[in-house]
Amino acid sequence: MEAVISEIVAKYNYWIYVVLMMIGFYAMIGKRNLVKKLLGMNIFQTAIILFFVSIGVKKGGGIPIVDKYQALAGGVDAATVVNPLPHVLMLTAIVVGVSVTGVALAVLIRIHEEFGTLEEDEILEKLRQ
Amino acid sequence: MSTPNLHLFVLVVPLLSALAVNLWGRNNRQMIAPLVLGSLAFSVLGSIVVMGNVLRHGTISYTVGNWQPPFGIELIIDPLSAMMMVLISVVALLASFSSLKSAEQELPGREAFFFTLYLILIAGLHGLVLTGDAFNLYVLLEITSITSYGLIAMGRGRAALSSFNYIIMGTIGACFYLLGVGYIYILTGTLNMADIARILPTLNAPVATTTAIAFVLVGLWVKMAFFPLHAWLPNAYSHAPTGAGTMVAPLMTKVTVYLMIRVILNVYTPALVFTHDWVTNGVMWAAAIAIVCGSALALGQKDLRRMLTYIIIAEVGYMVGGVFLANSNGLTGAILHIVNDSLMTLCLFLVVAAIIYRQGSVSLDSLQGIFRRMPITMAAFTLGAFAMIGVPPTCGFFSKWYLILGGIDGGHWEFVIALVVSSLINVILFFRIIELAYFGSLADGEHHEHGSTERHEAPWWMLKPLVITAVLLIVVGFSTGPLINNVISLIIPAGF
Numbered sequence: 001m002e003a004v005i006s007e008i009v010a011k012y013n014y015w016i017y018v019v020l021m022m023i024g025f026y027a028m029i030g031k032r033n034l035v036k037k038l039l040g041m042n043i044f045q046t047a048i049i050l051f052f053v054s055i056g057v058k059k060g061g062g063i064p065i066v067d068k069y070q071a072l073a074g075g076v077d078a079a080t081v082v083n084p085l086p087h088v089l090m091l092t093a094i095v096v097g098v099s100v101t102g103v104a105l106a107v108l109i110r111i112h113e114e115f116g117t118l119e120e121d122e123i124l125e126k127l128r129q
Numbered sequence: 130m131s132t133p134n135l136h137l138f139v140l141v142v143p144l145l146s147a148l149a150v151n152l153w154g155r156n157n158r159q160m161i162a163p164l165v166l167g168s169l170a171f172s173v174l175g176s177i178v179v180m181g182n183v184l185r186h187g188t189i190s191y192t193v194g195n196w197q198p199p200f201g202i203e204l205i206i207d208p209l210s211a212m213m214m215v216l217i218s219v220v221a222l223l224a225s226f227s228s229l230k231s232a233e234q235e236l237p238g239r240e241a242f243f244f245t246l247y248l249i250l251i252a253g254l255h256g257l258v259l260t261g262d263a264f265n266l267y268v269l270l271e272i273t274s275i276t277s278y279g280l281i282a283m284g285r286g287r288a289a290l291s292s293f294n295y296i297i298m299g300t301i302g303a304c305f306y307l308l309g310v311g312y313i314y315i316l317t318g319t320l321n322m323a324d325i326a327r328i329l330p331t332l333n334a335p336v337a338t339t340t341a342i343a344f345v346l347v348g349l350w351v352k353m354a355f356f357p358l359h360a361w362l363p364n365a366y367s368h369a370p371t372g373a374g375t376m377v378a379p380l381m382t383k384v385t386v387y388l389m390i391r392v393i394l395n396v397y398t399p400a401l402v403f404t405h406d407w408v409t410n411g412v413m414w415a416a417a418i419a420i421v422c423g424s425a426l427a428l429g430q431k432d433l434r435r436m437l438t439y440i441i442i443a444e445v446g447y448m449v450g451g452v453f454l455a456n457s458n459g460l461t462g463a464i465l466h467i468v469n470d471s472l473m474t475l476c477l478f479l480v481v482a483a484i485i486y487r488q489g490s491v492s493l494d495s496l497q498g499i500f501r502r503m504p505i506t507m508a509a510f511t512l513g514a515f516a517m518i519g520v521p522p523t524c525g526f527f528s529k530w531y532l533i534l535g536g537i538d539g540g541h542w543e544f545v546i547a548l549v550v551s552s553l554i555n556v557i558l559f560f561r562i563i564e565l566a567y568f569g570s571l572a573d574g575e576h577h578e579h580g581s582t583e584r585h586e587a588p589w590w591m592l593k594p595l596v597i598t599a600v601l602l603i604v605v606g607f608s609t610g611p612l613i614n615n616v617i618s619l620i621i622p623a624g625f
Contacts, residue, residue, distance in 0.1 A: 028297055037293075041300050048304050052311055086314065089264055093307065096271045103275055104296045107282045110289035123290060 013054035020047035032120045034111065038104050045097040049090045056083035135182075136189065136206050139175040139214060140255040142168045143221075147248035154241035162229050165244050169225055169251070172218035180211040184615060190261070198261070199321035205261035209464065209620045213258040213387050216468055220379050220475050221251045223594040227482045228372030230590045234486060235370050236283060243283060247376065250276040254384050263310045263396065264320045266388065267303065270352065274299045277381060280373035281365050291364035298361040302351030309344030312337060313396075322396045330398060339404075342397055346389065353385035353445050356419030363438040371482045374434065379475040382441060383467045386448045390464065393452060394622055403455045410541075412453045417547035419446030424554035433491035434481045436558065437474070440517065443551050444470045450544050451532045457621050459535025464617050465609065466528035469516070472601055473525055476513035479595040480506055483587035496562060497569030502585045505592055507566055509599040514559035516602045519552050524606035 008015055020043060027040025061082040108118060115123045146168035154161040183189060188207040192198060206214075228247065232240045253273035260266050278299070282292035314320060316337055317328040329338060347358075354362035366378050393402050403409050423443025430436040444466070451463030483506045484491050484499065500507045516525035529548060536545035586592065605612070 025301075028301065034293060037297055041297055044304055045300070048307055048311070051308070055311065055315055086311075089320075092264075092268055096268065096275075096303075099275055100271070100278075100296060100300055103278050103282075104293065107278065107289050107293050107296065110282060111293060114286065114289055127287065 013057075014051070017047045017051040017054070020044075020050065034108055034118045034120060038101065038108065041104070042097070042101060045093070045100075049093060049097075052086040052090045052093070056086035058082050133191075135175050136179045136191065136204070136214070136259065137193075139172045139179065139218065140252050140259065142171050142175075143248040143255070144252035147245045147252065150241055150248060151245040154244065158240060161240055161244055165225050165229065165248065166222070168248065169218065169222040172251070172255070173215075173222050176211070176214040176218045179206060180208075180215050183208055183211040199319050199324040202265050203261040203321055203323070204259045205322070206259060207620070208616045209387070209390070210258040212468070212616050213384065214255060216471055217251065217254050217258065217380060217384070220471050221254075221376060223598055224376040224379070224475060224479070226594040227375050227479050227591045230588060231370065231372035231375070231482050231486060235285075235372065239283065243280065243370070243372065246276045246279045247373070250280065250377070254380055257384055258387060261322045262320055263313065263322055263325065267307050267310060270306065270388070271303055273381065273384075274303065274352070277373075277377050280377060281369040283373065284368050284370045286368065287364070288368040288370070291361075291368045295361045295365040298351055298358070302348045302358075304348070305344050305351065306348030309341045309346075309348060312341035312344065316341065322391075325396050326398055329396075329401060335404075338397075338401060342402055345392055349385055349389045349392070350449070353382045353389070353449075354442055355445055355449055356415055356422060356442065359419070359423075359442045359445075362442060363435060366438045366441070367432065367435045371485045375475070375478045375482050378438070378441060378478050379471040382445055383448075383471045386445065386452075386463070386467055389449070390452055390460075394620070399455060399622060403453075409453055409455065413450055413541045413544055416446045416450030416453065417541075417543040419443065420450070420544075420547040420551045424551040424558075427558055428554060431493050433484075433493065433496065433562065434478075437477050437481065440555070440558075441474060444474075447529075447532060447548065447551075450541075450547075451535060454532075454535045454539040454541060454544070456535050456538045458531050458538050460621055461613060461617050462528050462531030462533075462535050464620065465524075465531060465613065468612070469524040469528045469602075469605060472598060472605060473513055473516045476509060476595065476598040476602060477517070479591065479598060480510040480513065483591045483595060486591060487585055487587055493562065493565060496566050498566070499569075500567045502583065503587060504584070506587050506595060507563075509595045510566075511563055512599040512602055514555075514563065516606075518555045518559060522606045523602050524609065525602075527606060527609040 024040045024042070024044030024047060027043065028037050031037055031040060058079065062080055064081040064084040066076050066081065111123070112118055115126055117123060146164045150161055150164050154164065183206055188205065191204040191206070193202050193204060196202070225247070232243050236243050250273055253269050253276065256269040257266065257273065260269060278292050278296050281295060282289050310320070313325055313329070316332055316334060317325050319325055319328065332338070351358045366374055369377065393399060420443045423439050423446060427436045427439035427443070430439060448463045448466050448470070451459045451466060454460070481491050484496070484503065487503065488495060512523065516523035519525045519529040529552065533545055533548055536542070536548065
């Protein structure tokens with residue numbers, strides 16, 4: 001038990017992302033309402049963003065904004081700043097996520113116009129008729 | 130001609146003309162066709178020149194914005210990606226003739242939006258085959274996916290619902306890929322593909338490496354609709370507007386298969402991917418089941434377009450299986466099948482588009498006696514069907530031959546049997562339709578609107594690309610030898 005707890009505490013950022021991801025995954029697969037599915041998808045994406053952001057963090061690291069001339073003269077000690085690259089990658093991933101959400105919401109409006117509901121069961125019922 | 134930036138123009142010209150189509154095409158519909166066809170024709174010429182350069186001078190590495198790799202994004206054009214560029218631009222150009230006609234009929238007033246997405250999708254596909262950066266690949270994968278969600282949702286009726294399911298599944302796939310890239314970044318500290326391939330084998334972290342590979346591969350399998358993850362594809366492709374299906378169906382899954390090959394060969398190196406026999410065997414069985422189930426499900430369809438979507442699923446099984454055979458014949462067959470399957474699928478979907486343009490439906494009932502109404506279209510259909518079945522000298526025969534040889538070499542008999550069974554099912558599938566179309570009695574067809582014997586061929590805009598594609602099926606079949614010797618053999622890694 002001790003070992004398990006210390007394992008979880010030592011890598012808590014990964015555990016949080018896994019749990020969040022599973023919540024999102026469940027919502028995407030288990031929920032019958034299309035908006036809830038979309039929200040699940042967003043949670044899923046956010047979990048991955050959290051994962052990426054957490055891997056850039058260093059203990060005691062500052063923000064990665066350094067004085068240009070100082071850096072050119074003496075270089076930068078990588079241990080003093082967090083790794084900015086995963087964060088920058090996630091900016092792009094957030095943009096991708098927002099675009100997908102936008103398209104999905106537009107598609108949901110189309111579905112609502114077409115079927116008058118966003119409950120999957122009711123839509124399938126209408127399709128069967 | 131040896132402009133150093135030409136390969137970039139192949140991508141940029143469709144992208145910029147997408148904006149132009151959106152700006153000017155909205156008010157002036159006359160502008161759309163020249164912009165679309167002009168930019169795609171430029172892509173075809175450009176990509177052929179690039180391919181010539183690559184074959185003469187070897188792989189081109191290009192740094193965007195002069196940020197040197199491994200820090201900057203690198204574009205790599207090796208023989209495989211050059212071949213894919215030519216394939217994408219040719220298929221897109223041929224499909225766009227037909228799409229212009231279908232969009233005019235099905236989406237009046239919305240053609241400008243349709244072709245904006247259409248061209249961005251093509252630019253994204255070019256980007257996918259060019260990039261040498263693992264994260265850049267994710268972004269481009271999402272660009273192509275988002276545009277295809279939009280294109281599919283433009284269809285009528287159930288299209289929006291199918292598109293939504295595709296969005297959910299596609300996002301899961303992309304997120305899995307991204308997670309895999311995250312693990313690779315933790316392991317290697319780099320995102321450049323060549324750099325990853327250099328660093329990864331030197332690390333002694335088998336579990337983490339395998340996890341990363343698994344995430345990336347599962348992500349790509351969702352995107353390419355590999356068998357247990359295929360559920361989104363038939364609905365999405367058969368409810369899409371006809372013009373979108375003609376371009377998306379031949380290209381999307383095939384480019385994703387290309388990505389899988391690229392990731393296996395140039396990012397992870399085959400030695401790391403094919404380490405566990407049980408994994409390889411499992412994938413081979415999944416591929417065999419994909420092939421048999423895809424073909425069997427196709428048998429149950431009452432609509433030609435829906436039937437073809439299930440055949441696409443079977444064909445994805447062919448290619449994934451060919452790659453996981455992990456021998457030279459299998460990989461050759463898989464790469465050859467990317468080319469052949471794109472052309473075969475294009476040919477059959479162009480036929481579908483032509484028939485839908487004339488009679489609005491491709492349900493099997495409505496195809497009765499259609500040979501008399503659309504003889505040229507159906508002749509091309511017969512040729513496409515022969516290629517799908519694998520009748521020599523059409524191109525479908527040669528790739529299937531290599532896949533079967535590879536299966537025998539690797540001792541994967543389940544795969545060989547699946548290939549043969551699927552060919553037999555294809556015979557039944559297509560001959561049923563050919564029989565119906567040729568001999569189908571018109572007495573039953575009289576209640577259809579167009580059930581007359583009068584010849585009513587598709588318009589020239591749809592017929593010309595169709596005839597060219599049908600001829601290409603045979604031309605590519607005859608040029609299999611040079612294609613393998615000059616292009617594909619350069620890609621097969623040593624030790625295969």
